Amino acid sequence: MNDPWLMLIVSCTVFVIGLxxxxxxxxxxxxxxxxxxxxxxxxxxxxxxxKIHHVLDGQINALFVMTVAAAESxxxxxxxxxxxxxxxxxxxxxxxxxxx
Amino acid sequence: MFDLAxxxxxxxxxxxxxxxxxxxxxxxxxxxxxxxxxxxxxxxLVLVMITSIGLFSEGTKTVLNGYIEISKLSCMTLFFMSGIxxxxxxxSGGYLNKEKIHISDYYNLLLLMVFGASILVSAKDxxxxxxxxxxxxxxxxxxxxxxxxxxxxxxxxxxxxILGGALGAIFLMGTSFIFGASGSTQxxxxxxxxxxxxxxxxxxxxxxxxxxFAFLFKxxxxxxxxxxxxxxxxxxxxxTGLMATVITTAAFVVLVRLxxxxxxxxxxxxxxxxxxxxxxxxxxxxxxxxxxxxLILQKNLKRMLAYSSINHTGYLLxxxxxTLSKPDQIYSIWFYLAGYSIITCGLFLMLSQSTTTNDQGLxxxxxxxxxxxxxYFATVLSIFFLSMVGMPFTVGFFTKYTVFxxxxxxxxxxxxxxxxxxxxxxxxxxxxxxxxxxxxxPDPSSASFVGTKFNQAMIIILAAxxxxxxxxxxxxxxxxxxxxxxx
Numbered sequence: 390m391n392d393p394w395l396m397l398i399v400s401c402t403v404f405v406i407g408l409x410x411x412x413x414x415x416x417x418x419x420x421x422x423x424x425x426x427x428x429x430x431x432x433x434x435x436x437x438x439x440k441i442h443h444v445l446d447g448q449i450n451a452l453f454v455m456t457v458a459a460a461e462s463x464x465x466x467x468x469x470x471x472x473x474x475x476x477x478x479x480x481x482x483x484x485x486x487x488x489x
Numbered sequence: 490m491f492d493l494a495x496x497x498x499x500x501x502x503x504x505x506x507x508x509x510x511x512x513x514x515x516x517x518x519x520x521x522x523x524x525x526x527x528x529x530x531x532x533x534l535v536l537v538m539i540t541s542i543g544l545f546s547e548g549t550k551t552v553l554n555g556y557i558e559i560s561k562l563s564c565m566t567l568f569f570m571s572g573i574x575x576x577x578x579x580x581s582g583g584y585l586n587k588e589k590i591h592i593s594d595y596y597n598l599l600l601l602m603v604f605g606a607s608i609l610v611s612a613k614d615x616x617x618x619x620x621x622x623x624x625x626x627x628x629x630x631x632x633x634x635x636x637x638x639x640x641x642x643x644x645x646x647x648x649x650x651i652l653g654g655a656l657g658a659i660f661l662m663g664t665s666f667i668f669g670a671s672g673s674t675q676x677x678x679x680x681x682x683x684x685x686x687x688x689x690x691x692x693x694x695x696x697x698x699x700x701x702f703a704f705l706f707k708x709x710x711x712x713x714x715x716x717x718x719x720x721x722x723x724x725x726x727x728x729t730g731l732m733a734t735v736i737t738t739a740a741f742v743v744l745v746r747l748x749x750x751x752x753x754x755x756x757x758x759x760x761x762x763x764x765x766x767x768x769x770x771x772x773x774x775x776x777x778x779x780x781x782x783x784l785i786l787q788k789n790l791k792r793m794l795a796y797s798s799i800n801h802t803g804y805l806l807x808x809x810x811x812t813l814s815k816p817d818q819i820y821s822i823w824f825y826l827a828g829y830s831i832i833t834c835g836l837f838l839m840l841s842q843s844t845t846t847n848d849q850g851l852x853x854x855x856x857x858x859x860x861x862x863x864x865y866f867a868t869v870l871s872i873f874f875l876s877m878v879g880m881p882f883t884v885g886f887f888t889k890y891t892v893f894x895x896x897x898x899x900x901x902x903x904x905x906x907x908x909x910x911x912x913x914x915x916x917x918x919x920x921x922x923x924x925x926x927x928x929x930x931p932d933p934s935s936a937s938f939v940g941t942k943f944n945q946a947m948i949i950i951l952a953a954x955x956x957x958x959x960x961x962x963x964x965x966x967x968x969x970x971x972x973x974x975x976x
Contacts, residue, residue, distance in 0.1 A: 397669075404662055411655045420651055427658035431665055438669035447668060450616050454661065457623045461654055464627050468634055468650050472643040481651075484644045487719040 396437035404430035417472075417479045421465045428458045495552045498559050500540035501567055505604045508533025512600055516593035523585065526593035527578065530600055534575040537607075541568040549975050555675055556614045562823075562972040563611035566742055569827060570610075573734045573834050574603050580947035581727035583940060584841035588725060590635060598628040599731065606739035615664040615674040615700070618743060622660065622707075626653045629736060633724040639847055645723020652706070652716045660703035666696025667750075676750065683751035683758060693751075694761060700747055701768075707740040710772045710806060711779040714799045721795035726851075729791060730837025733798055734830040741805060741826060745819070748809060749974055762813065769810050770904065776803030777911040785918035790840060790851045793918065794833070797877060800915055801829050804892050807908055811895035816974075818895035823969040828888035828958065832876045835951035839870050842940040851936075856922050858931030859938075866938045867926045869952050874923055876955045878916045883959040891966070 407430060410423030432451040439447025473479055496503070508529060515525045541564045549560040578599065585595065605625025612618045630653065634646025668674050670693035671682040702713075709717040721729050748769075753762040780800025787793035808822045840851055859867040876885035889912065893905050940948070958965055 404658075407658070408655070411651065417647065417651075421654075424651070424654040424658060427655065428661065431658060431661045434662065434665045435668065438665060441669065442672045444672065446674065447665070450665075450668075450674070453616070453620060457620065457657075460627060461623065461657070464630055465650055465654065468630060468643070468646050471634055471637050472640070472647055475638060475640040475643055481647075484640075484647065486641050486644055487648075487722050 393437040393440040396440075397434055400430045400433035400437060402430075403427075403433065415481050417469050417481055420481065421462060421469065424465070425458055425462060428454055428461075498544065498547065498550060498552050499557070500544065501537045501564075501571075502557075502604070502607060504533060504536045504540055505600060505607060508536075509597060509600045509604060512593070512597040516597055520593060521591055523582075523591055523593045523595065526596040527582065530578050530596040531575065533600060534571045534578065534603070537571040537603075538568050538575070541565075541571070549973075551613055551677075555677060556612065556617050557608070558611050558613045558975070560611075560973075560975060562742070562974065565823075565968070565972055566610045566738060567607045569830070570606055570735045570738055571603060573830055574599065574731065576834055576838065576947045576951065577727055577731055580838045580944045581730075581841050583944055584725070584727050587844070587846060588636060589846075590725070595632070595635065598632050601628040602632065602731070603735060606735050609739045610742045612743075613676045615667060615676070615679075619657065619661050619664060622743075623657055625736065625739065626657070629653075629728075629732065632728045632731070633720060635725055635728065636847070641723045641847075642725065643723075645720045648716055648723075649720045656703045656706050659699050663696045663699030663701075663703065666692055666699065668696075670696060676746065679750055680752055684755055686755070687757045690757065690761065697747075697750065701744075704740055704744045704747060705772060708737060708744055708802050708805075709795075709799055710802045711775040711799055712772075714776070714779070714802075717799060718792045718795040721798075722789060722791045726791070726837055726841040726843075729794075730834060730841070733794065733833045733837065737798065737802075738826050738830055741802075741822070745809060745812075745822060745974060748813065753813075766810060766813055769806050769813075770901075773803050773806035773810060773904065774907055776800065776806060777908055778803075781911040781915035781918070784915055785921070787918070788853050790853060790856075790922070793853070794836060797915070797918070798833070800911065801825075803911070804889065804908060805829075807896050807901070807904060808892040810901055810904070811892070811897075811899040814899040815895065818898060819974055820966065820969040820972065821891040821895040823972050824891050824962075824966055825888040827965060827969065828876075828884040831951055831954050831958070832873055832885060835948055835955065836870075836873045836877075838944060838948050838951070839866070839873065839938075842866070842938040842944060843936050844939055845936045849936075853922055853925065854932070855936040856925050857935055858929045859926040862931040863938055866940075869948060871923050871926065872952045872955055874919045876959070878919045879912055881959070882956065884955045884962070886959060887962040887966075 404427055407423045407426035411420055432454050435447035435451045511529045512526045544564045551558050602625055605621050608621035612621050630646055630650040633649050634643050636642040671679045706713040751758050776799050780796050784796040812819045876883035879885040879889040896905050
């Protein structure tokens, strides 16, 4: 894994897996995990580009992204719990009160 | 470099962060009463308005190693956004009482959201934009789901969160591609890089399209709009109003910055500009046509306003199209955003007066015969709806006029014709509630509207602004002409 472009391919693959998870999975907790997967894929690509350009910016950005991801999952879990209390489900097919 | 002189330039942001900490402290002491936190919030927002006006004469400077820009544009937007938030804080006390939202964290989250939006409009770095986007969005998710026992509020929050989270990641992926292509995330350095670059564009174009995609979603341009009606309907009215004004303004300012990311004068990027214009044309026409036709079918006032904001996004994109050829026309976008925010703020403050709880009484039929039941309310509501239509002598007329003129000067006459037709279609949707209010007899079962003193004071100020700016728009136009976009 010394070639940064290989890292980039891995990163893009993981990102697409995460995106597919967000779009197609029904369980909200899995959707949350998929969003985290997407953010971690971005970390990998930042680090790879950082290595290509020989600058440290990308690696520092990756640290910040981890912090943001943690905050985001905290808020997301809170929302899922609030919804579970009122609807008794974490299945995104079951929540469709707001319709045209 | 960082020094103490720069600290003074960061005044508004420092005041905001101190205010956030103060509200956090106050709400930890007295959690079940809102008043202390509300007072701290009002003081903070007023101070932010004063300090941002103080920075207005500073000219354009960048601080914190070029990550934050202090310019007329960022200060004016910040002044405007904190003013609108102040209106909502002062005017929605009665609404929060009615909905039994007594937790003072509401104000803390609100200030955090304004803080994120204020960094977003002044960020000169794609990565800082991402952090600011998250700082703005995370409190917004919580605010949308603030009525925790209402399942519709929860559903709206979950939908907003999943979409926002995924978009944040997509934006970041775009940022990393642009970083990979240009070697920097700072807007100024990307612009410099684009001047002398003549290699392969693939990496940059993919990154740029991802970044644009994320923000087109955020401003809800059709076909990326499907989340907006649901979120608008589920969120508490005061929060919906904040989203429609503060978040839309911040997101659109960033969208304009992102469209001016590279130097389109250079031969490498000139063909790309043409395809970008094509993209905006498609998205703008879809937003205009989709927004205005679905608007007239809506029965719920909040959903109707959501489609109306999609329609307005179409006009704004039309203005953006004009500015890509004629950079001096950029004031039309700022003027439109200002006028639209004033009207929307007034409309949502109006809706928050409804006496039914859980936002139930906001169907169109609830307005039936309101002119006989509550003439004052019906008159002011009509003023706001007429401004939305774009009637002469209201601010809505001149906002549409400047945007149309800027696109005509850029040679987009065909699109202006489409936009004018859509304005006529949309006018039917806005005039229908007025007709219901004036021509029908009141229905005893329909909801009634009672506002608090503060609420009514705010609404009267906004309605007066609508009419004054509709008769004398020159002052605001001159002000917005000074707001230049510096790459």
